[in-house]
Amino acid sequence: MAATHADDGSDPIRAARSALRVERRRVVDEREALSAFRSRVSSIPDENAAETGGGGFEGTAGVGGAVGGAVRDAVGNAPRPGSRLVAVREAYRDTVMSVPHYAEEYDDTYERSVSEEFGPEMAYALTRTQSFRAEYKRSLLGAVETAVQEREAFLDALESEIESVERAGSRLDPIRSEIEAIADELGGDEADAADAGFGALDACRTRTVALREDCDRIAARRQRVLADHERRLALGDDLDLPEYCYQRLDVSYPALAAVGTVGDRLEALRSRIERAMACGD
Template identity: 35%
Template sequence: MTADPAHLDPAPDGPLGAARRALTVERQRTTDERDALASFLERVRNVDVVEPTPVQGPRRKIQTPQTTGVATVRDAYVETVMSVPHYDEEYGDSYVESLEAEFGADVAAALVQGHFGEYCKQSVLAKTEQALDERERFLSTLDAERESLADTEERIHTILDRVEGTVDDEDGKPSFSALEGRRSTLQNLQAECDEVAADRQAAIRRQHRQLWVPRSAPDVPAYVYQGLDETYPVLSTIADLGECITNRRRTVERRMSEAK
């Protein structure tokens, strides 16, 4: 991007518009996943378990309440978690792969191998509740990101409007004192722009802490905006605004030198 103010216009196809759309999509997908997990949780709670009874004589492969429970859980999982609209596009995992990703290898193995006793049921319930908590926490973080995005965008365009106020009329020939005033205004706007950037970076750090993830994990913009031209569209726009202000200030200072 260049530092031309036109590129900072809040157009739907600009970087900030693209960020808003990506954020909306991610929030809807996370909501769908939360609702699917909640439905799955309720269905698992209603599945009866019967612990195996030791029997004598040759083993026979028969339909038992245990294996029926495994099949019921599988149907519930496929019809909820694996049926969200974006599942194939974003994940595309098999049943086993999805179980391992959500609940871990031990629970996945127990379900696949046909053992749905009380311990397995409680493990599935606990892991599902944990996954639900993670989605709820992520939704709260996405809401915080939406607020940060809206607030930062408003501040960007407030500064931009004031930058535009430092532009001469087509035939304008401002005095040295007028140019000096414009330079002072632009210096103040640069300081405000730097403050906006600092606040945005602080918001990103807060969001990362809110997720309770390792420091090495991607932050919210890196995850939500990874498919955009700019991974950090808001900070990129702020940087463009800062460059625009710097260019304007240099132009004013050059004219001040010529006016002496």
């Protein structure tokens, strides 16, 4: 997918809001799909060792022929249609692999998907063995529960991020308005600004300093929220929540980018005021 411009027309926070809405919808869809898969698996009977003669995870390595080939029984026949492992596979495809964003976001095979979601050992048990053993079912239900809980934790972090981005945006809006008001007072160029008089210019400069302090406070609060995300979530060794959520944007930290842009405007305005003050001396 092509990158979304960070300012989304005028403001990186607008792009962040859009990206967060998409991510929240996707995580909710995945949580609901996993919950539905858990219900389907719960209703599928397992097969005990007496029925199948199979072993647990430790005994799966030699079952079903060469790794990478189709699962076969002792005489080379493929699993019969309607078997319990097939039922698990169909349940997974009907739920987890059927979320609207699956092809765009993952586009994995069944085996690859269950390996990524539940681990390679669980994937082997579900795709390279002949029966849905009781221990497989218990392990699978536990893994699904963990996956659901992970989505719940991620949703909590997303809600915190959404709130933080909204707060940053609402606090930046009046600063932008104040910048425009000061610029209007100064007129079109340094000569116009100098006509305002030293006292008025000094008051404008004091306002820009106060506004810059407001920006610094907004940035500091954002940094605290980002640090909290890092403590709560582990998305990968080199990836944090904003980088994950905003990976299709031009910037990884759009709220901080917005603060930086406003700060740059304030610095430019302050410099302009000081040049006008120098002209009036």
